Amino acid sequence: MLGLLLMARRFVAALRTAWADHAFRGVTVSLVVLLISSTVFYTLTEGWSVLDSLYFSVITGLTIGYGDLAPGEPLSKIFTMLYALLAVGLFVALGTGLARAYIANGQTKRRHLPRRKHKHERDQPPDSP
Numbered sequence: 001m002l003g004l005l006l007m008a009r010r011f012v013a014a015l016r017t018a019w020a021d022h023a024f025r026g027v028t029v030s031l032v033v034l035l036i037s038s039t040v041f042y043t044l045t046e047g048w049s050v051l052d053s054l055y056f057s058v059i060t061g062l063t064i065g066y067g068d069l070a071p072g073e074p075l076s077k078i079f080t081m082l083y084a085l086l087a088v089g090l091f092v093a094l095g096t097g098l099a100r101a102y103i104a105n106g107q108t109k110r111r112h113l114p115r116r117k118h119k120h121e122r123d124q125p126p127d128s129p
Contacts, residue, residue: 010102018101027097031090035061038083045076061087 018024035057042053048069056069060080071077 010105011098013105014098014102017105018097021097021101024094024097024101027090027093031061031087031094034083034087034090038079038087041079042071042076045073045079046071057083057087060084061091063088 019028035054038057039050039053042048042056043050046053048056052069059065059069060083063084071080
């Protein structure tokens with residue numbers, strides 16, 4: 001349980017760091033708009049519930065594709081092809097931004113830690129003037 005809490009804390013810290021980047025905010029807003037648009041589209045054209053439409057949008061964007069839902073209308077199939085191209089790229093950009101922030105946070109922590117001396121450095125007498 002402690003490990004989960006530490007991981008959640010690091011994730012939130014990475015999210016805060018990433019949010020400071022204008023490009024990351026743009027990707028996040030674009031992805032949210034795309035998910036809302038695709039959810040509305042599938043709800044109206046396929047007659048799926050809002051939850052099923054959102055589920056299909058996320059599963060398609062993350063390239064999981066369980067196969068439990070599939071568009072049946074020709075217009076939906078064309079939309080899904082275009083949607084997948086956009087969504088996959090945005091999900092990858094979002095993940096890349098979070099990973100970059102996570103790594104940057106770890107490197108910042110390491111810079112502030114005291115440097116450990118190696119064995120050969122400990123064995124040498126201090127320099128005398």
